Amino acid sequence: MALKSSNKSKIIYTLLAWSIGGMIFFPIFWTLLTSFKTESEAISSNPSLFMFDWTLENYRDVLNRSEYFNHFWNSIVISIGSSLVGLLIAIPAAWSMAFVQTKRTKHLLMWMLSTKMLPPVGVLIPIYLLFRDFALLDTKLGLVIVMTLINLPIMVWMLYTYFREIPNEILEASRMDGANIGEEILYVLLPIALPGIASTLLLNVILSWNEAFWTLILTAANAAPLTAFIASYSSPEGLFYAKLSAASAMAVVPILILGWFSQKQLVRGLSFGAVK
């Protein structure tokens, strides 16, 4: 009897959760579906779910606007480039804070996190003018610099929390064996912390890929990543739903797949340790 009632509630919860989840996912699902329709089917007032002539024409059209590859490449260079540079700077800092703690470590860490809370408009004009004067406007290099700096606090923070989980004794043992600090980090710390470093990298690639303030403001035709390219569909091209969908799908699907692998890191990285 009790079993039956718990089974019944399980069915109800399952139905409820799937329908709410489906509603939340719907806009993405609809975009994917529309990307395979013809333009006339895409705006049909009687849209059909699966019974339409599936076509790859939109993807071909979007890719034939040859800049698409250019923008896709920009997104890859900016997000992966800034994450790698960021790691190079953040790993030594996180090592120091995790293994050579002083009284100031906590304050330093909190100060670093606080820089992430500075609203971008507070530094908008100086950055714009400096970029103009140093000829960094609309360059990939400029965006790699900005992305590295805005994500550096999160990288240091995440690496710090991963490093803290490594027992200090392991590092001390390597020091006893005469390893210098470079060897200690390279051969002892990095292999142990590799999963943590990988997820830090992953989360930062995602955050930089989707960043849509500086990428929109500091780029034009040359260095614009996909965020800025898609923004150009604002009007009137946005009314070609099927092409908009195909361009969107290609911009979103890779990062969606990476995102599903990084759920846990998302909580860790973006909650600044406020949630355990």
Add this chain to the structure above:
Amino acid sequence: MATTNSRSLARLMLFPSVVLLLAWMIVPLCMTLYFSFLDYNLLSPGTEEFIGFLNYEYFLTDPAFFQSFFNTLLLVGGVLLITLGGGIGLAILLDQAMWGRNYVRIMVLAPFFVMPTVSALVWKNMLMNPVNGLFAHFATWIGMTPVDFFAQIPLLSIIIIVSWQWLPFAALILLTSIQSLDREQLEAADLDGAGPISKFFYIVLPHLSRAITAVILIETIFLLSIFAEILVTTSGGPGFESTNITYLIYTQSLLQFDVGGGSAGGIIAVIIANIVAIFLMRLIGKNLEG
């Protein structure tokens, strides 16, 4: 000896991060502060002069500022209300026994990974368009007049889009927190004959309070700077109806080239964000100790 050695080494390794962040934060911020006291327009370079607090006076007494300030409050408040309400509901639901929970979780989480320009344009064109959008088709189908979202309710439309993007974040953090709830406490309450409502208010909600505070503060920091969603949907219009402070400063600085006024606005935005940040830092500080 070894410790002093490793101390100075540690300082050396911290150096790049600290210097870069310091430069990134202090240098431009000081420049913004300096510009905010100048009459400085990019269209007439070389004519800058010191005008004291006049930029602040203009910015703060501009009716556009009041409207944007109010819009910012509505935007942040509205999104917080929707994402927290929905997030708590989803967290409790996803905590129940069910089939395929991981798949539901993946679906719920997905919007967070969609880049802001894509989600804004997909909602604007494919769902909310008054002629060909899916909502308009649906309204016609049930015999209602379609709503022209961005003309009639521009700010609310943006609130809906942004809430869709941030609901996953709230739900995920609250779910993480709810899963650490002591099950025995709930079972004990069951034995004492507590109903679901009193269990929610006396056990679940207090347990979630810390996570809820964190969600509020973190979302507020990010929501104060909403930009792309406004740029690609309404460009702040009609009039200033969907302009927030961030967008107002952007138009003043980079569309009207008024560096002085834009900088004054930037400093005000920093002050507003700092008020929230202080509370967030306090929460983080407590957790770092505990």
